[in-house]
Amino acid sequence: MRVGIFGQGYVASILAIGLQRIKNGEIGYEGIPFADKLPYRIEDIEIVTAFDIDANKVGKKLSTVAKQYWQNGIKFDRDYIIKEGYRDQRGKGLEVDIEETVGKLIDEYEKKNIDVFVNLITTESAQPFMNAKEFHNAIKRNDIDRISPSQLYFYSVTQYEKPASFINCIPTPLANDPAAVELAEENKVTLFGDDGASGATPLTADILEHLRERGRKVLGIAQFNIGGNTDFLSLTEEERNKAKELTKSSIVEDILGYDAPHYIKPTGYLEPLGDKKFVAMHIPYISFNGAEDELIINARINDSPALAGLIIDLIRLGYMAIERQQFGTIYPINAFYMKMPGPREAKSIPKIVAYHRVKEWIELKVEKEIIG
Ligand SMILES: NC(=O)c1ccc[n+]([C@@H]2O[C@H](COP(=O)([O-])OP(=O)(O)OC[C@H]3O[C@@H](n4cnc5c(N)ncnc54)[C@H](O)[C@@H]3O)[C@@H](O)[C@H]2O)c1
Numbered sequence: 001m002r003v004g005i006f007g008q009g010y011v012a013s014i015l016a017i018g019l020q021r022i023k024n025g026e027i028g029y030e031g032i033p034f035a036d037k038l039p040y041r042i043e044d045i046e047i048v049t050a051f052d053i054d055a056n057k058v059g060k061k062l063s064t065v066a067k068q069y070w071q072n073g074i075k076f077d078r079d080y081i082i083k084e085g086y087r088d089q090r091g092k093g094l095e096v097d098i099e100e101t102v103g104k105l106i107d108e109y110e111k112k113n114i115d116v117f118v119n120l121i122t123t124e125s126a127q128p129f130m131n132a133k134e135f136h137n138a139i140k141r142n143d144i145d146r147i148s149p150s151q152l153y154f155y156s157v158t159q160y161e162k163p164a165s166f167i168n169c170i171p172t173p174l175a176n177d178p179a180a181v182e183l184a185e186e187n188k189v190t191l192f193g194d195d196g197a198s199g200a201t202p203l204t205a206d207i208l209e210h211l212r213e214r215g216r217k218v219l220g221i222a223q224f225n226i227g228g229n230t231d232f233l234s235l236t237e238e239e240r241n242k243a244k245e246l247t248k249s250s251i252v253e254d255i256l257g258y259d260a261p262h263y264i265k266p267t268g269y270l271e272p273l274g275d276k277k278f279v280a281m282h283i284p285y286i287s288f289n290g291a292e293d294e295l296i297i298n299a300r301i302n303d304s305p306a307l308a309g310l311i312i313d314l315i316r317l318g319y320m321a322i323e324r325q326q327f328g329t330i331y332p333i334n335a336f337y338m339k340m341p342g343p344r345e346a347k348s349i350p351k352i353v354a355y356h357r358v359k360e361w362i363e364l365k366v367e368k369e370i371i372g
Contacts, residue, residue: 115162
C-alpha cells in the first residue's frame with residue numbers, strides 16, 4: 001500500500017513516526033480501531049511522498065521535518081523529500097495553469113506508483129461545486145479563484161490513471177460534494193471524508209446517543225476546545241474556523257432528532273498546551289419527573305496521534321475498497337471515521353453505532369448501503 005500525503009504537518013508527521021515505530025517493534029497498536037482485524041497488515045503501509053507549501057519543509061527530508069514534532073530521534077526506512085504542492089491562488093490575480101499544475105502532480109504520483117492519498121493540509125474555506133459539470137467547467141475555464149487547494153488535489157487524483165483512494169481528513173466538502181463523488185465514481189477513485197473524527201466530537205456524539213436512548217431531553221451543549229498546535233493557530237482566522245464549526249455542529253440534530261442549542265467549536269489557541277488540547281463539555285438535560293441533571297467533562301487529548309491512528313485504518317480500508325472496485329464514497333466507513341460523513345444527504349450517527357457498520361463492511365455484509 002503506497003501512500004502520498006498532502007500537508008506534511010503535525011498529523012502527517014506523527015503518522016509517519018508512529019508507523020515507523022510500529023515497524024521497529026517499539027510500540028503496539030494502541031489507538032488504531034481495527035488494528036489487526038483487517039486483511040492488510042499495518043507494517044505493509046509505505047508512505048512514499050508528500051506535498052507541502054511551507055518553504056521550511058519543501059525540498060527537505062521527512063526526517064528533518066519530523067524533528068519539529070518529535071525530538072526523540074527516528075530513522076525512516078523511506079526518508080522521502082517533501083515536494084512543492086499547490087498554494088492557494090484564490091483572489092491573488094496570479095497566472096496559473098491548472099492543467100499544467102495537475103500534470104506535474106500526476107507525474108509524481110506515477111513515479112511513486114501511489115495507491116492511497118491522504119489530505120492533511122491546513123483547514124481552508126471552500127464551497128462545494130454540487131454538480132460534476134460545474135467542477136469540470138471551473139477547471140476548463142482555469143478558474144483559479146473558484147478552486148481550493150484540496151479541490152485541486154482531489155481533481156488531480158481523479159485524472160491519475162491508476163484507481164486510487166483519496167482520504168479527506170479536513171473539513172473541505174468533498175465526500176459531501178455530489179460533484180466530487182460523481183467525479184470519483186467516473187474515474188475509479190474511492191473518496192472518504194470529510195474531516196477526521198478524532199478528539200472531542202466523537203465523544204460528544206456517543207454521549208448524545210446515550211442521552212437519546214434513555215429519553216432524556218438535552219437542554220444545550222457547550223463544548224470548548226483549546227489547543228496550542230498550528231492547526232488551532234490557523235483556526236483563529238475566522239473563515240477557516242467557520243469550516244470547522246459547520247462540520248462539528250451537524251451531529252446534534254442528526255443524533256438527537258431535534259436541535260438543542262449548542263456551541264461546539266475550537267475556541268482558542270494557547271501555545272503552552274501544544275498538541276495536547278484542553279476540552280471542556282457541559283451538557284444539561286431533563287430527566288424523569290423534570291429533574292435537571294448535567295454532565296461536566298474535562299479532558300486533555302493529544303490531537304495529532306488521535307487522528308493518525310484512524311488514518312492507519314483508513315489507508316488499509318481505502319486499499320480494500322480499490323480491490324473491491326468500490327468507487328465514489330462509502331458511507332459506513334465515513335460514518336465512523338469522519339465528523340461530517342459523506343455523501344451529502346447522509347447523517348452523522350453515533351460512533352458506537354457506526355463502528356458496527358464498519359465491521360459489516362469489512363465482512364462484506366453490506367448489501368446495499370443504507371444512509372443515515
Ligand atoms: N486531530 C487532529 O489533529 C485533526 C482532526 C481532524 C482534522 N484535522 C485536520 O487535519 C489537518 C492537518 O492538521 P495538522 O495538525 O497536521 O495541521 P498542521 O498545521 O500541523 O499541518 C498542515 C500542513 O499543511 C501544509 N499546507 C498548507 N496548505 C497547503 C497546500 N495548499 N498544499 C500542501 N500543503 C499545505 C502546511 O504547510 C502544514 O505543513 C487540518 O486541516 C486539521 O483541521 C486534524
